[in-house]
Amino acid sequence: MTKIKPQPGILDISPYVGGSSKVDGVENVVKLSSNENPFGPSEAAKEAFRKAGFDLHRYPSTGHEKLRAAIGEVHGLDPERVICGVGSDEILSLLCQAYAGPGDEVIHTEHGFAIYKISAQANGATPVEVRERERVTDVDAILAACTKQTKLVFIANPNNPTGTMIGEAELGRLAEKLPKQVLLVVDGAYAEYVENYDGGAALVDMRDNVVMTRTFSKLYGLGGLRVGWGYGPAHVIDVLNRIRGPFNLSTAALVTAEAAVRDIEWAAKCRADNTRLRAWLAEALAEKGVPSDTSTANFILARFASQDEAEACDEYLKSEGLIVRRVAGYNLPHCLRITIGDEPSCRRVAHAIGQFKEGAR
Numbered sequence: 001m002t003k004i005k006p007q008p009g010i011l012d013i014s015p016y017v018g019g020s021s022k023v024d025g026v027e028n029v030v031k032l033s034s035n036e037n038p039f040g041p042s043e044a045a046k047e048a049f050r051k052a053g054f055d056l057h058r059y060p061s062t063g064h065e066k067l068r069a070a071i072g073e074v075h076g077l078d079p080e081r082v083i084c085g086v087g088s089d090e091i092l093s094l095l096c097q098a099y100a101g102p103g104d105e106v107i108h109t110e111h112g113f114a115i116y117k118i119s120a121q122a123n124g125a126t127p128v129e130v131r132e133r134e135r136v137t138d139v140d141a142i143l144a145a146c147t148k149q150t151k152l153v154f155i156a157n158p159n160n161p162t163g164t165m166i167g168e169a170e171l172g173r174l175a176e177k178l179p180k181q182v183l184l185v186v187d188g189a190y191a192e193y194v195e196n197y198d199g200g201a202a203l204v205d206m207r208d209n210v211v212m213t214r215t216f217s218k219l220y221g222l223g224g225l226r227v228g229w230g231y232g233p234a235h236v237i238d239v240l241n242r243i244r245g246p247f248n249l250s251t252a253a254l255v256t257a258e259a260a261v262r263d264i265e266w267a268a269k270c271r272a273d274n275t276r277l278r279a280w281l282a283e284a285l286a287e288k289g290v291p292s293d294t295s296t297a298n299f300i301l302a303r304f305a306s307q308d309e310a311e312a313c314d315e316y317l318k319s320e321g322l323i324v325r326r327v328a329g330y331n332l333p334h335c336l337r338i339t340i341g342d343e344p345s346c347r348r349v350a351h352a353i354g355q356f357k358e359g360a361r
């Protein structure tokens with residue numbers, strides 16, 4: 001058989017593996033592996049989704065005007081420079097498609113989100129992995145890794161799976177010092193979980209070389225619907241709109257996301273619950289001898305003594321119906337990423353890890 005060859009880079013891709021959601025033979029499982037909001041979307045969002053069922057014969061808006069206007073109002077941004085996509089994954093992918101190809105380099109960090117590397121490879125560009133400092137983005141290391149071929153730098157702030165973030169001064173310094181041909185992408189998938197943080201929006205407004213991406217999949221509880229957005233300089237948004245599919249978002253996705261972003265109270269409640277439960281879980285695990293970095297997102301990265309111990313703990317949690325995320329693929333084989341669930345789930349996972357540690361001694 002002759003296999004017809006795809007574009008360069010594509011066969012080098014290791015496909016993305018999502019968080020699992022089932023354990024064979026175990027009932028009443030709790031899924032803490034995909035950083036989903038345990039409370040789901042707001043009532044207003046669910047109602048908007050139900051109503052959208054009556055208009056399924058109509059094509060959706062191509063310009064996403066109403067959703068962009070809502071995002072602009074709520075976040076204080078210029079809606080003309082907002083672009084909406086099928087999850088923020090689509091925006092990340094459009095950025096690679098538009099700005100990086102064969103011979104170009106795309107920087108991501110040592111424990112950075114897997115999609116950056118996949119999107120670079122999908123477009124024939126070369127992903128370049130830059131070390132972090134103790135699981136925190138290292139601006140100097142990124143600057144040192146830039147070459148004439150560098151086109152894009154992706155950082156998630158807060159980062160997944162570490163949960164750590166860098167401050168606005170460091171972010172600004174990175175944007176300022178990058179070579180002229182480089183676009184900085186600040187992935188704010190977890191920005192809504194951080195009090196008084198704009199996700200990098202002010203930096204976007206001040207500069208021509210920064211794009212911010214955001215999502216409805218995490219705090220807004222709409223991972224299953226697939227809506228994300230980007231905010232950037234007019235010249236970048238214009239480029240991305242030229243290659244975006246005109247009907248990339250369904251009407252249901254558009255109206256539901258609009259209702260979700262306008263429900264400021266629900267967002268505030270989810271943020272506050274997450275902050276409280278995250279502090280509780282981190283402390284409970286630390287008391288049982290499982291440390292984690294201070295997280296600013298809706299998960300914590302639990303560190304174990306070794307890869308063997310992390311894997312054994314994962315197996316034990318699974319047998320107890322608790323699904324967390326292994327992160328060996330993110331160069332963190334001795335860690336497990338645990339999403340902050342509702343209060344009973346946090347208690348269950350803390351209790352089970354305590355039991356595992358007892359047994360291990």
Ligand SMILES: *Cc1c(COP(=O)(O)O)cnc(C)c1O
Pocket residue numbers: 035086087088089090113156159160187189214215216217218223226227228
């Ligand atoms: C979850 C996540 C995303 C986005 O996902 P979408 O569902 O495609 O919006 C983007 N970046 C990071 C770092 C994430 O963890």
